[in-house]
Amino acid sequence: MPRLLLDTHIFIWIRTAPEKLRSAERRALDGAALRLISAVSLWEIALLASAGRIAAAESLFAVPEEFELLPVLPEHCRQLLDLPQHHRDPFDRMLIAQARVEELTLITRDRSISAYRSAGLSLL
Numbered sequence: 538m539p540r541l542l543l544d545t546h547i548f549i550w551i552r553t554a555p556e557k558l559r560s561a562e563r564r565a566l567d568g569a570a571l572r573l574i575s576a577v578s579l580w581e582i583a584l585l586a587s588a589g590r591i592a593a594a595e596s597l598f599a600v601p602e603e604f605e606l607l608p609v610l611p612e613h614c615r616q617l618l619d620l621p622q623h624h625r626d627p628f629d630r631m632l633i634a635q636a637r638v639e640e641l642t643l644i645t646r647d648r649s650i651s652a653y654r655s656a657g658l659s660l661l
Contacts, residue, residue: 538570541661542607542636544645545578545628552596562644565661573607574600575635581628612638623652633658 543551550557551566558566566572579598586593600606609631616634624630626649633653636643642659643650654660 538568539565539642539661540571540573540640541565541569542573542575542632542639542641542643543578543604544632544643544647544650545581546646547644548574548578549582549591549597551601553592553594562661565642565644571641572604573639573641574604575607575632576609577628577631577635579606607635607639609635610638619656620653621656623656624649 547558547562582591582597585591586597591597613631613635616638617630620630620634620637624633629647629650632643632645633650635641636658637656640659642661644661650658651660
């Protein structure tokens with residue numbers, strides 16, 4: 538059973554537009570032993586909402602019961618030093634670092650993140 542970390546856009550879709558999820562993503566979420574939302578995603582959502590890029594729905598700041606919140610830990614920050622520079626987005630880089638340290642599968646549709654497979658990142 539996979540242990541999943543959600544990319545921010547996947548979490549936003551779960552909360553606001555679940556019909557955007559692909560059947561493989563739903564199956565993975567349904568069958569996951571652990572589903573995590575990073576505190577980094579909540580920070581990114583706040584910035585997106587304050588910039589007017591997404592609606593500031595309260596549901597986006599509430600972690601659903603079936604999910605756990607993953608804090609940013611010192612070892613996650615340290616992992617950033619070892620990441621190749623395939624991608625410059627700081628939120629995505631932290632999610633990648635967290636997934637690597639915690640041995641999680643990152644569920645994303647961001648194609649630029651796929652370059653990190655060669656650095657040991659598990660993706661769905």
